Amino acid sequence: MRKLNNHRPSIMQHKEFPSVICFASGILLNVALAFLVHFLDLPMYLDTIGTIAVAALSGPFPGIATAVVTNVVCTLFNNGSVYFAILNVLISLISFYFFRTRLLKKPGFVILWILILTLISGGLGGIIQWALLGSPQFASIADASEVFAETTGMSRLTAFLIINILVNLIDKTISCLAALLIIKNLPEKIRNAIEEGGWKQRPLSHDDLNEMRKLGQKKSSLQQRMSRMMIFAATSMTIVMACVSIYLYNNNAREEQTQAAKEAAALSAKLINPAKVRDYLEEGRDAPGYAETESMLYTIRDQLPSIAYLYVVQIREDGCHFIFDLETSDTPANEPGTIVPFEEAFEPYLPALFAGDPIPPIESNDVSGWVITVYQPVYDSARNCVCYVGADVFMSYLSSYVKDYLLRTLLIFSGFFFLVVGYALWVSGYRVVYPINAMAATTNSFVYDSTDKDTQNDNTHKIKNLEITTGDEIEKLYNAITKMTMDTAEQIKDIRHQARAITQMQEGLIITMADMVENRDSDTGAHVQKTAAYVRIILEGLKKKGYYEKKLTDKFMMDVETSAPLHDVGKISISDTILNKPGKLTDKEFEIMKTHTTAGKEIMEKVIDRVQGENYLKEARNMAAYHHEKWDGSGYPEGLYGEVIPLSARVMAVADVFDALSSKRVYKDAMPFEKAMSIIEEGSGTHFDPKCVEVFLESQKEVKTVLKKYNT
DSSP: OHHHHHHHHHHHHHHHHHHHHHHHHHHHHHHHHHHHHHHTTOSOOOOOHHHHHHHHHHOHHHHHHHHHHHHHHHTTTOTTGGGGHHHHHHHHHHHHHHHHTTGGGSHHHHHHHHHHHHIIIIIIHHHHHHHHHSSOSSHHHHHHHHHHHHHHOOOHHHHHHHHHHHHHHHHHHHHHHHHHHHHHHSOHHHHHHHHHTTOSSSOOOHHHHHHHHHTHHHHHHHHHHHHHHHHHHHHHHHHHHHHHHHHHHHHHHHHHHHHHHHHHHHHHHHHOOGGGHHHHHHHGGGSTTHHHHHHHHHHHHHHSTTEEEEEEEEEETTEEEEEEEOOOSSSOOOOTTOEEOOOGGGGGGHHHHHTTOOOOOEEEEETTEEEEEEEEEEEOTTSOEEEEEEEEEEOTHHHHHHHHHHHHHHHHHHHHHHHHHHHHHHHOOHHHHHHHHHHHHHHHHHHHSOOSHHHHHHHHHHHHTTOOOOSSHHHHHHHHHHHHHHHHHHHHHHHHHHHHHHHHHHHHHHHHHHHHHHHHOTTOSSHHHHHHHHHHHHHHHHHHHTTTTTTOOHHHHHHHHHHGGGTTGGGGGSOHHHHTOSSOOOHHHHHHHHHHHHHHHHHHHHHHHHSTTOHHHHHHHHHHHHTTOOTTSOOSSSOOOGGGSOHHHHHHHHHHHHHHHHSOBTTBOOOOHHHHHHHHHHTBTTTBOHHHHHHHHTTHHHHHHHHHHHHO
């Protein structure tokens, strides 16, 4: 057995040699003739003679491979050749069918064969040409189509397709007859050697073939399964790659356009004299220096061709007051002093704009079309924002690119799709497919269905119990997969153990940080534990009611509850004198106390910078920074209002205030439960989110349980 196995490779290589020569000769013949007609600028191709001959002699996969490789190589002198690989593939498959069924022994079927190939090459190929290029590939065909369209009154596309089919009728007649001539004149010994070259084992005897026919149904079933698997895999991969490519292109295009807008806005902002902005706004074009500044703005815009609009505005409550507005070929300029209302896309950023703060780039599809807008603030010597420079770039061109990209991807994919599927069917056999399918099924279960320890152990035992003993590389592969599975199972156990340990450590660190703050404040009395419990009650109530359904994911709720104890972490920066003062704070002391929100935000942001990807810390930051904001906008530190306030902070606001009311402090006694609840209810819609108050009031039983547990 060992001697036989050692001897087989040389036998296989020897038998494959004629097929390799046939395959290489077919490609060489195709490329040589295609280059010749291209060099002579003839409206023909002649790149399928070798494909037809190889498909007839060696089978479907060698024919497909010849077709695809031919078109890829032809791109060296014909850039668009690869997009037409699918045509050459279809020609090889149809030719193989006609030869395999021996239909070509009848002259009528020879004519039918030529006509089918002509329709594929001339009709389908013409449609592809028109879709890709918008016109015929050959100038002579384009001229003939133009004349034919004018003479008959047909559309240019219809006229082109008719002319193209007629030209390809000549091309395919020559190609088919040449292929038939080559096949007929090959010695029988060479033809047999080529046909046997496809075997990956010794050629089967007559008795072996009869035995194979008994298993024919299984053989067919295996081939169908392989076909479906390869079709699904190839299609999925292409879709994913196309989507990823489009996504990456869109992102890159956005980044490039945004960067161009930033550069234009930044350069323009340097040209604006803050001291003259009022004069520009009041006197308009008559103001000294206005014309010179406008001219320099035009220069900047013209040097950056991607900039669609460039303007300078002053943001006021009643809208954008234009100071400079550069006209375009299709849009007149707004005169100085013109007031334009805010577009809908800018509404979330109005508080920042009114405050004179920088804002991120805004992507919108409003009055101006699909644009990205960059605003650059211009500050005076006192750091007051006197105006903004706006730069817009158009993004509408992306849609046309996506359509063209998808078409080209589909055409390229189609040829390689047949190549991959054909190769899989060519090398597949039930002696290989059965054990591989068994291994694939069990390993897939191990990879995709190991959600818990018991399931993982069960899947591991399934792999071990396959006991594949084919005595060849398949068995070696099985043994390697079994060992890898066992090792992987052990690694997964270790990873789960480490993940639990890390989670416990994180939770312990949070509680430790919260305790550090609470221990400094002699007045809190299990404040962090109670507020965390109230937060959980409110979150569960909101979810039960169906409020904020998109926001209230299981992960979000866990993140908020986990990080709730950190909401007062900023108090670490408040002095003990103020933090533990027994009486009422003075106005100055209260202002200092209020800084614990911004201090908490800064602390958490520093932690976030060091612990990338931990979303629960972002919610900790939101609660630390904004749990004293009010629904009506009268809170601190930023005066946020409504749903602009992060949901986690709105939930914490109710929990924090209720605990302050219902807990004893050195300067006051604990308020009765009913009184505290009534104050929370009174704050609905002014201090608190009404939905948070609603679910909190409906959960009084659970709230009392928390009070009883910790106050006792």
